[in-house]
Amino acid sequence: MEKNCPKCGKKLGLFYIKETCSECGCNLMYYNMESRLEEDHLKAEAEFKKLDEIKEKLTKFLPKKK
Ligand SMILES: [Zn+2]
Numbered sequence: 001m002e003k004n005c006p007k008c009g010k011k012l013g014l015f016y017i018k019e020t021c022s023e024c025g026c027n028l029m030y031y032n033m034e035s036r037l038e039e040d041h042l043k044a045e046a047e048f049k050k051l052d053e054i055k056e057k058l059t060k061f062l063p064k065k066k
Helices: 030-059
Strands: none
Touching: none
């Protein structure tokens, strides 16, 4: 598996161990982490939406408190 810079696409080689890209200087570790966090965030948002839908359905059946 070849490693590429996620930002500029420069080939970094299999054994490239620096944290930053030699071409554009972006932080590879942080960049990867960020995209992973973004994925998690999207997943969490989808879950949250589902939960909201369920809650909405439930509240239709429940008597409203006054
Ligand atoms: Zn780069």
